[in-house]
Amino acid sequence: MAANFNEHSDISAADLTRLSQEAKAEATPSSARIIWDEFKADKPAMVALVIVVGFILFVMIASLFIDTSKVMQTNIMNYFSAPGADGLLLGADSAGRSIAQQLIVGSRNSIGIALGLTVISSTFGICWGLISGYFNGYIDWGMQRVYDFMMMLPMTMMIIVLVTIIKNYNAVTLTLIFSIFYWEGTSRLIRSRTLAESEKDYVAASKTSGTSNFKIIFREIMPNISSLIIVDTTLSFAENIGVETGLSYLGFGLPIQTPSLGTMISNANDPNNITQYWWTWLPAALEIIILCLSISYIGQVIRRAADASQRQGAED
Amino acid sequence: MWKTILRRILIMIPEVIILSILVFLLAKAMPGDPFTGSINPKADPAQIKHLMKINGLYDPWYQQYWNWVVHLFHGNLGNSYQYQEPVTRLIGGRATNTLWLALLTMILTYALALPMGVFAGRHEGKLPDTVIRVYTYVTYCIPFFVILVIGIWIFGYVLGWFPTTGSITSGTTGWLRTIGSRFYHILLPAVLGALFGTVNIVQYLRSEVIDAKRSDYVRTARAKGVPSKDIYRHHIFRNSLLPIAAFAGYSITGLLNGSIFTETVFSYPGMGLLFVNSISYRDYTVITALVLIYGILNLLGTLLSDIILSVVDPRIRIE
Numbered sequence: 001m002a003a004n005f006n007e008h009s010d011i012s013a014a015d016l017t018r019l020s021q022e023a024k025a026e027a028t029p030s031s032a033r034i035i036w037d038e039f040k041a042d043k044p045a046m047v048a049l050v051i052v053v054g055f056i057l058f059v060m061i062a063s064l065f066i067d068t069s070k071v072m073q074t075n076i077m078n079y080f081s082a083p084g085a086d087g088l089l090l091g092a093d094s095a096g097r098s099i100a101q102q103l104i105v106g107s108r109n110s111i112g113i114a115l116g117l118t119v120i121s122s123t124f125g126i127c128w129g130l131i132s133g134y135f136n137g138y139i140d141w142g143m144q145r146v147y148d149f150m151m152m153l154p155m156t157m158m159i160i161v162l163v164t165i166i167k168n169y170n171a172v173t174l175t176l177i178f179s180i181f182y183w184e185g186t187s188r189l190i191r192s193r194t195l196a197e198s199e200k201d202y203v204a205a206s207k208t209s210g211t212s213n214f215k216i217i218f219r220e221i222m223p224n225i226s227s228l229i230i231v232d233t234t235l236s237f238a239e240n241i242g243v244e245t246g247l248s249y250l251g252f253g254l255p256i257q258t259p260s261l262g263t264m265i266s267n268a269n270d271p272n273n274i275t276q277y278w279w280t281w282l283p284a285a286l287e288i289i290i291l292c293l294s295i296s297y298i299g300q301v302i303r304r305a306a307d308a309s310q311r312q313g314a315e316d
Numbered sequence: 317m318w319k320t321i322l323r324r325i326l327i328m329i330p331e332v333i334i335l336s337i338l339v340f341l342l343a344k345a346m347p348g349d350p351f352t353g354s355i356n357p358k359a360d361p362a363q364i365k366h367l368m369k370i371n372g373l374y375d376p377w378y379q380q381y382w383n384w385v386v387h388l389f390h391g392n393l394g395n396s397y398q399y400q401e402p403v404t405r406l407i408g409g410r411a412t413n414t415l416w417l418a419l420l421t422m423i424l425t426y427a428l429a430l431p432m433g434v435f436a437g438r439h440e441g442k443l444p445d446t447v448i449r450v451y452t453y454v455t456y457c458i459p460f461f462v463i464l465v466i467g468i469w470i471f472g473y474v475l476g477w478f479p480t481t482g483s484i485t486s487g488t489t490g491w492l493r494t495i496g497s498r499f500y501h502i503l504l505p506a507v508l509g510a511l512f513g514t515v516n517i518v519q520y521l522r523s524e525v526i527d528a529k530r531s532d533y534v535r536t537a538r539a540k541g542v543p544s545k546d547i548y549r550h551h552i553f554r555n556s557l558l559p560i561a562a563f564a565g566y567s568i569t570g571l572l573n574g575s576i577f578t579e580t581v582f583s584y585p586g587m588g589l590l591f592v593n594s595i596s597y598r599d600y601t602v603i604t605a606l607v608l609i610y611g612i613l614n615l616l617g618t619l620l621s622d623i624i625l626s627v628v629d630p631r632i633r634i635e
Binding site for chain 2: 145148149151152153154155156157158160161162164165238241242245246249250252265268269271274275278281282285288289292293296297300
């Protein structure tokens with residue numbers, strides 16, 4: 001192609017490279033690039049990113065070296081060992097189980113469930129919102145009624161009832177149960193944006209030229225609201241960490257024998273533990289706070305990157 | 317106006333019916349029965365069977381559902397198997413506790429959020445705005461139950477300022493002392509709930525104030541020479557008051573959901589704690605009644621908010 005170009009144009013090769021460089025410099029940067037610039041411009045955001053990515057990696061790798069079946073084994077010799085004593089970095093709980101090991105395995109479980117929940121509920125919510133917003137009329141009306149009904153359900157109670165009904169549940173079933181109730185926020189947001197987007201000319205043009213609805217929804221509208229989707233997914237990830245840990249705290253999340261950040265915090269339900277043996281629950285509580293704040297902050301930064309008027313990085 | 321309200325109520329009816337069927341079936345599907353183990357462990361299985369039979373637990377589900385609905389309309393929600401007491405009376409006592417806690421939380425939330433929202437909007441982009449933004453961000457992100465646990469740890473146990481369980485100090489006499497003791501017991505959970513529940517109101521009010529600052533009526537008021545303080549208090553604030561009031565209805569959902577956690581952490585005998593306890597006792601009648609009550613309250617909250625909003629903004633009425 002280059003040879004062909006040289007033959008038929010009178011622009012010199014030097015000019016061509018100069019022009020294409022200029023074009024490259026002036027072109028709108030890719031969204032990944034914009035987000036990265038935003039992180040570079042905002043120091044706390046960088047810290048949050050390092051914390052979240054580093055911590056998730058650490059937990060995933062470290063839990064490979066921990067014998068999961070041994071973590072929850074009772075070891076009466078270490079009954080309420082203080083942090084640092086008996087070679088236990090963060091001490092031990094009433095059954096002499098190492099808090100540090102529980103924290104690592106528990107974080108892996110909690111983060112894993114939150115990730116799974118985010119993927120399932122966001123995917124469902126996005127599809128629901130897109131379809132409901134794109135097809136006006138009866139489809140939207142019907143879907144809205146289902147949405148209203150789901151909003152009416154007392155979520156926490158329903159989850160607890162379902163968890164008690166299903167006998168041998170594990171992390172996967174638990175994630176699915178949570179997913180039934182946590183798609184509404186996303187769907188509502190996506191629906192309102194899709195409603196606005198469907199009014200636009202490019203959708204009308206596509207319809208006139210006979211593009212299938214499926215294609216318009218997923219190949220044209222969805223990419224156009226992708227920044228909203230990314231922001232919403234990040235923020236719901238932070239929220240979902242609270243969902244699983246909260247239910248596990250009440251005793252209706254992961255089974256007692258499976259460590260989770262929530263079950264660790266429920267150590268605080270015992271008046272003795274909460275003051276005297278603070279190390280049994282406080283690290284897990286602090287970890288949740290730091291994780292949620294960091295992930296939401298990352299979400300805020302991405303939101304800023306998606307909105308050109310609020311960007312702090314890369315002046316253009 | 318009335319048409320909108322009527323239509324909203326008509327839509328509610330099938331929702332409540334579906335909810336009641338769903339709740340009833342879920343409670344039936346729960347494992348175990350209320351009698352095994354709760355009586356004498358040596359009890360004769362035949363006797364348990366007999367008890368199940370006279371309580372109608374062997375009838376087909378639609379028969380049981382129908383009986384339940386008929387009783388429901390007579391104001392009879394059945395007897396709690398665990399507490400051996402009519403469910404209506406049991407829940408009635410707990411509901412007032414939950415109600416007081418929710419009411420105080422809501423009052424404190426508004427008392428905190430209204431000035432903050434106006435203040436942040438007034439000083440848009442300046443230091444107070446930034447501080448309030450960081451505060452709402454932090455309170456929004458942290459899961460509520462973690463805050464409750466840390467709150468009860470610091471203020472209840474370490475500092476010892478507040479009671480950590482119950483709704484009243486036992487042995488309290490005299491109505492003034494009773495009220496005082498009750499108030500003292502709900503103060504910490506209510507303050508925590510309020511501190512961490514302001515985000516929606518603050519953000520909404522802030523953007524309303526920022527919009528209003530640039531509107532014509534504010535400019536006119538300024539031109540007339542109305543003092544800045546009065547503009548914010550009488551012109552801008554009053555205009556955003558009704559939509560803010562509409563938040564009260566929506567926040568019922570949040571308060572009810574939160575009540576399960578708040579009451580568990582503070583061992584506060586309200587409906588949320590009753591629910592958690594009933595689950596472990598498999599007390600179906602109480603569970604179904606509570607889920608139904610929470611669902612209907614959610615619905616009424618949304619209805620209330622929608623009505624307020626449709627009064628404020630006529631565009632919503634035309635769907």
